[in-house]
Structure formats: structure tokens, C-alpha cells
Amino acid sequence: MRKYYIGIDVGGTSMKMGLMSESGEVLAEAEHLTQKEDGPDGVIARMVEDAKQLADGAGISWNQIGGVGVGLPGFLDIPNGVVKYLTNLGWRNVPIKEKLEQAWQVPVSIDNDANVAALGEAWQGAGKGVDDLVCITLGTGVGGGVIAEGHLLHGMNGFAGEVGHIQVDREGVRCNCGQIGCLETVASATALVRMAREAIDQGRETVLTAESLSAREIFSACAKGDPVASEIVAKAIDALARTLAVLSLVLNPSRFIIGGGVAKAGDVLLNPLREAYEKEAQDNVKQGVEIVLAKLGNRAGFIGAAGLLARGRK
Template sequence: MRGVTVKRFFIGIDLGGTSMKIGLVSDQGKVIRETEKPTLKEEGADGVIDRMVSHARNLAKEACVPWQEIQGVGVGLPGFLDIPGGVVKYMTNLGWTDIPIRDRLQSAWQVPVKIDNDANVAALGEVWSGAGNGEKNAICITLGTGVGGGIIAEGELLHGAKGFAGEIGHIQVEPEGALCNCGQTGCLETVSSATGMVRLVHHAVSVGEKTCLAPYVRDGSLSTRHIFAEAKRGDAVARKTVDQAVHALAQVMATLSVVLNPSLFIIGGGVSQAGESLLNPLRKKYQCLAQKNARQDVRIVLAQLGNRAGFIGAAGLLAHIQK
């Protein structure tokens, strides 16, 4: 009937090592219903996949949406993926190898299924219905235990030849720096992640530098919250640590600007909880380091969706292609 808008529903799943977040999402990016369930990785791939299937169906049922009205399911996954083939090649935190997850889920649900990297779907979520507000060229950087990234170019997720596009945390910023988990030295992750910032303070204390952060180092409770708080109070080690992390991040963002020319950087993850204490120096340093034309009109903002970004973006994998 003319003039009647038919709402379409999608399910998004953000699978992690400890929990799976599942959301029923409209074609406008609105969350209708959501849930979080334990992953129970000890059940192996078969058990986890079976539980994903049942939890998704139950969520739709709880929302009084018949399964026939679900247009598709998107799944965000950590690890190395064959995205076109729908296969988890290797997932460290769950111990999966060569799992054809898309075909198995598609067979169980009888709806289209798409998979993608968890950082990519978080970026898509923010651009679709969060801080990105529909931007066509944006880069989402997640500062947590590591540094993740997702790139939206001309409205599309950028994957690259082997699916590694967006591994921003492994851009080298200090050739003689600390060893990264990837085997390379001086990656951005070793300086600007929460782990990297804590490491810098530990090193400063170990060589005898005086800091109010020393008690947190000794009892093992040091976090970036402590570092930013003491930096604000003028602690020299804390300020140096924040400066180093911000400089490295701005350096990488300046490089990305001349390569990809984004209009927006979205900063998320635990470190971003520092808010303007992070954004203010980051914006200033970026303006100093980025090429004039590439930095023009570029905005740097905080992510808005929190831990909902993953499942919203996963649903967006299907909603996006059906527009």
C-alpha cells in the first residue's frame, strides 16, 4: 500500500571470548531488544554456535517478532577471518581454526548471514547510528588492551586484499621501541593502548623516576584512569606518558589522513573514557602533525555506542546492503 513504511528487522551478534552480545535492530539502526549471554568457550565451536542460534531465535521471540520477519543476521568476530568465504581461519581467544561459521549459521537460521571483524563492525555501528552520523569517510580507533581500527571509505568497510585493513595498532611508531605481541617492535599498540601506557609508567618507576603513580605500580592496580588523573594534577611521569601516547596516536592519524582522507576520526575503547583530557591534546597534536589539506575540516570525536557498537554494526552488515 502506498505511503506505508514496512519496518525491517535484523539481528546483530558481537561474539567475544567471555560473552556474546545480541541485539534485534531495525533498518534505521534502532535497538529493539538486546541481551548478553556467556560464550562458554569450553563447549567448543559446536556448542557456542548452537547457543548463538538458540539465543538469537529467543531474542526475536521475546520481542514478538516472528523469525520469518528477520531479514538477516550479522556476526562480529575477533581473529583472522576469510570474510568472503564466511570462515573463521583462526581465533586465538576461543581456539577456533577453520570453522565455516557463516554456512552453519545460515543453514540453522535459513536467513542471510554475514560475518566481519569485530573492530570493523564496531566502526560500522558508530558510523551508522552513533558518533559517525552517516559519514561516508571515517576511521574508528579503539584504545583498549590493544589498539583496533575500522575504516569506512566512500560508505563501505575497507578490508584490503587479505582482510587486514584497519590493523592500526600495528603501525610502527618507535622502530627501537618495545616488543609487540605481533612480533614487531614499537607498534602503536605498545604506546597508546591502555597496556602500553601502563607499561610506560612501569618503566619510569623501574628506572627511579619519582611519581605519585608508584603505589599503583607496586600493588598492580595501575590503570589509565590513574594516569590521566595524575597528569591533570601535574605529575611529571603521568604527563610524559599521556604526551607520548597522544603523540604516537596523532602521528598515525596524520599518516592515515594523507592516505585515506577521512572527514572524521571516532575514538573509542577504555582509554577514551578520559574524555576531553585525551581529546584536547590529541586534536592539538593532530593539527600540528597532519598535512594542511588532509586535516582540513577533520573532526575528532568520542564514540557514543559503548559495547552496543559491535552488535549494532553487525546488524548493519545486512541492513547496509539491503538499502
């Protein structure tokens, strides 16, 4: 009986992995350095060993493993299980599914990091039991994943859910992606810090100082009424609310899940976001919509990766 699944979330710095039961319980987890300097074959070889040790350490023999899911940060050919390009790791054209299946002799599925995080939250986190949701991660960048009628959406090339690059300001600043005024240029942690630095450079009065700028400091200053911090947070919330309004019209989800470092602000972010969404969203599509915080933190990735197989790619 193959009843256990392993999920692996590969990042530029570390690989998080978890052994999970079919019903979504985490039985064991581990974190290893990615050591990207070893190149794809070296990293994959360690991945193979680390996953076996994870199962072994939990007293699960490898023939009880039903499959392994892998979340990867970059461009993938998901159906064929091929890494096209991973920016952080410098991998190009790596048939990772084939390599891993050969080594492990179990089915392997891959998907991008934002998608597995969304699937993790949908399966075992803040979206448990919800069929239609959008998960938005506000971190260094802004990522997203869409679950529609229980299915993780990919679109033609796996880019469905790329909500961070929705344009929110035609007169805004240029994004890393080349476009102008993406959501990411206003609502990521990086964007909040950039806007605060600009205000400080302009000599505006604020408790914020150039030395200790972070999303956390900005939200904390906002909660205390600092005008610069409040203005920055308001701008991010306005852009987020308009994006959720658009997503409601396209997908009509019942829940938005907000995660990532910026979401650690909690109610200081969520309460005004709910208010702004209420104003921006169209009457029909906003009824019954909940905006909630993600629950799984940085475990969402490996949990969702395991879910790629454990949920039977529903």
C-alpha cells in the same frame, strides 16, 4: 516483510547481541557467556537459540528477520564466511556462515570485531551521516576500522584498518605481533600501564603506585600534573597524532572516532590530541577534520554486525 536484523558480537568471555530495526534502532539486546569450553558447535548452537529467543522475546517472528551479522575476534575468510583462526576461542577452520544459515534460514554475514565496531559507529554512533571515517579503539590492544565513501574497507584478507600495528617508534619495544614500536606499544591501555610500571621501577617520583595502575589512574594523575603520567600520556598522544596524520594522507577522512577504554579519559586525551594532530597533519588533508569520541561503547560491535546486512553491505 523482513525488516529486522540481529547483530552478534562474539568475544572470548561474552556474546552481546541486539535485535535492530532496518533504520538502526535497538529493539532488544542480551548478553550471554560465550562458554568457549563447549567448542565451536556448542557455542554456535547456543548462538542459534539465543538469537531466536531475542526475537521471540521482542514479539518479532523469525520470518521477519532479514539477516544476522556476526563480529568475531580473529582471522576470517570474510567473503566465504569461514573462521580461519580465533585466538581467544581456539577455533580453527569453522564454516560459521554456512552453519548459521542452515540453522536460521536467513542470510548471515561475518566480519572481524574491529570492523563491526567501526561500522556500528558509522551507522548509528559518532560517525552517523559521515562517509569517510576511521574508527580507532584504544583498549588492551589498538584496533581500527575504515569507512571510505560509505563502504567498510577490508582489503585483500580483511586486514584493512589494522592501524594498531603502524610503526611509530623504530627504537621502541617489541609488540605482540613481532614488530618493533607499533602504535599499540605506546597508545593501548596495556602500554600506558607498562610505561607507568617502568617509571615506578626506575624510582621516578610520581603519585602512581604499582598496586593500582590503570589507564584511568594514569589520565587522572596526568590531569593533576603528575610528571610521569603527563610524560606517558604525551608519548601516547604524539604517536596517535602522527598516526592520524598518516591516515589523513592515505584516506583523507573527515572524522576520526576514538573509542575503547583509554578514550574514557575524554577531553584529557582529545584536546591535546587535536592540538598535536593540527601540528602533525599536512595542511590539505587536515582541513575540516574532526576528532571525536566513540558513542556506542561496547554496543558498537553488535550494532555494526547487524549493520553488515541492514545497510545492505553498501
